[in-house]
Amino acid sequence: MTVADANLDEHTDRGPLGRDELAGVVARDIRPGWYVNLGIGQPTLVANHLAPDSGVTLHTENGMLGMGPLASGDAVDLDLLNAGKEPVTELPGAAYFHHADSFAMMRGGHLDLCVLGAFQVSATGDLANWHTGDPDAVPAVGGAMDLAVGARQVFVMMSLFTKAGTAKLVPSCSYPLTALRCVDRVYTDVATFEITARAVVVRETWGLSYDELCTRVEVPLVRGYP
Amino acid sequence: MTVADANLDEHTDRGPLGRDELAGVVARDIRPGWYVNLGIGQPTLVANHLAPDSGVTLHTENGMLGMGPLASGDAVDLDLLNAGKEPVTELPGAAYFHHADSFAMMRGGHLDLCVLGAFQVSATGDLANWHTGDPDAVPAVGGAMDLAVGARQVFVMMSLFTKAGTAKLVPSCSYPLTALRCVDRVYTDVATFEITARAVVVRETWGLSYDELCTRVEVPLVRGYP
């Protein structure tokens, strides 16, 4: 059963979104003409849901606008990699630039959107996605801090709950931060959230109702747009 | 008569250098392989004295390395100008870049030499070459401060005396400064000077002797290299 009030869609007649379905939900919110960086891992799946005529241009921080799909077979060119170091392709209208120019583009607020994975997102949009806080872990940040700070909008994609069942949308991050107050929206397998200056707004749920969601998340939520 | 002691050439058997002769004296001290910026005005004459096979590459701050001689006739291209906005030519091996990159090149200490005109140079190498201090003058600095601060070596070309007969090599500049302690050598119509951390050394004179020079300049001088 899908209950849609003015501003909230509750899809309780089905289970949580699969990873690919979630990528499709994110893609639905990317507008024609946007310049977008898709982070390593789950966010790269979003590209599969952007139509060739979507007018969306993909940025990869290692120096390219106009990145195409992953390369295979004869199309593999080891001079043409994405940020995850996988061989990719080049679309018409592409441009190459060096690392300082690429990060100037990000830091300067020219990308309309970046989509990132996360360990935790706080109620005020703080992001933790680079370090588990494990003192034995080798720290490695890559371009995560630059992307989170620089893009005009930051969308996070993640499963809402850890394997232990704890929500990753938290009052305050316990993991080391990537950036403060940077996340605009959180797309998860069971709900999407908009983080505004005043509240965390639930836009859509899958596999559970808004009321169930509220019981499982410690962050105060708002039902649809106020 | 030319009197040459160990380190000082006194050419008293002739008059002061003409402008073109002076340019030749400067050119003589530019080494093969150097990247050089020649300032607007008198310094541009130096280019005429650099042999095509000199291995010297000219920089123009409006975004080019490998600048050739002034253009004339059919070679005039209004997209190809020097810093004085005159049409110039392009030599094999040239490269174009934008203004921020061009001044990064200068400021970052990559040019071996710039040659600039001057109103005054102080005994410690302070340079005044952009403003007469006249309160009615419209101030205009261009790239002079950037060049003076950025090049590895700064050579100044000027007549040593004003029309009123006052030396422009001074204990301390009275005109507004372009940069502090930046000048390495001063090439004038009557003498060349090396400004070292400890002294102003006279290297060569034309049309007067070292002793005469000392009487006409307020700066303490040293005879040749100590």
Add this chain to the structure above:
Amino acid sequence: MSVVCDSADEAVAGVADGSTVLVGGFGMAGMPVHLIDALIRQGATDLTVVSNNAGNADTGLAALLAAGRVRKILCSFPRQADSWVFDGLYRSGRIELEVVPQGNLAERMRAAGAGIGAFYCPTGVGTMLAEGKETREIGGRTYVLEYPIAGDVALIGAHVADRRGNLVYRKTGRNFGPVMATAATTTIAEVRHVVEVGDLDPEAVVTPGIYVDRVVRVPA
């Protein structure tokens, strides 16, 4: 998603009074003369202009100044043999001038485009252009703290654009264009040729289309 406009007038539509306008060009190379003329017709006033010079003779930037549209100009070299329009306004106190060393002009716009909050620069230390500015010793050298210069609008000239706004320049016409394109909210380029998406070599694109909002073809 074409950024190509039909006319220079369409390209400059909506420039607001009080805007900061970055104007490219060094000499006539890269000078967006058609866009400046269109801006005069468009009528925006009380402008702050950032450009290397302050106009020559009676056309282009000088005509914009003569029309009384410019409240303040930031430039490195206002005084030229034919800068009589600026000179007259300046001497009669009808225009405000901030002289900026040419490299600082470029680097301050680059900082705006690159999200840098401020930077320590060695240029101008100990001179009247650094008076009142904060300084700092770093590694035994003195630097001046310089802040970004951002534009509401950039008007630049380039050689070729594709329909998505990727730009290629020609020779020293490149000058301030690529930097200004990054530093303005809205970047408008006049170009001599417009080509299809895919016609430019991706290795040779100097200004990626992400920085370019509107393009208009003008007579070569």
Add this chain to the structure above:
Amino acid sequence: MSVVCDSADEAVAGVADGSTVLVGGFGMAGMPVHLIDALIRQGATDLTVVSNNAGNADTGLAALLAAGRVRKILCSFPRQADSWVFDGLYRSGRIELEVVPQGNLAERMRAAGAGIGAFYCPTGVGTMLAEGKETREIGGRTYVLEYPIAGDVALIGAHVADRRGNLVYRKTGRNFGPVMATAATTTIAEVRHVVEVGDLDPEAVVTPGIYVDRVVRVPA
């Protein structure tokens, strides 16, 4: 004035113990593998390496680390599936690590090359990577003060060089090369093709020869 060397060994001759070495490449794209191998043979030790990663598998940078030549590494992402050489050295305390956000790594080297003394950067504010660093509010936003990273030597990979050292890269092989070339006292490039002076399009040169001291051709 050719900068072309006959061999990678000749190209890396004279790198001193204790040097800071900037190593280009992102993945294998732009990675100067032949120069790194030559540096291992050359023998310089007690090095500080600046590179995006900390080596993969047992070759290239990982082999330099395994040979015990690197005292400290600055990079954005040391941990990779096959970074076992680095991991082992790090966990046993035999290498020092400074993790730098990727954009700061690039911008700090750019600052070194551009003569900027330091800059205020928004990246990393409020994170453990900014702990102990000076911060400043500018226009209502918080920035961290970041200092230049200069190299004694840069080892980079490019696609084509002319004999004067003008460089052209290929696709994402460009990455850190152009920035590192500006930031090092001595820049050494391995390239797949060497052409005569005048054979490169001056509009498409990415790294002008002024930044390049030595070039060696390596098998494509």
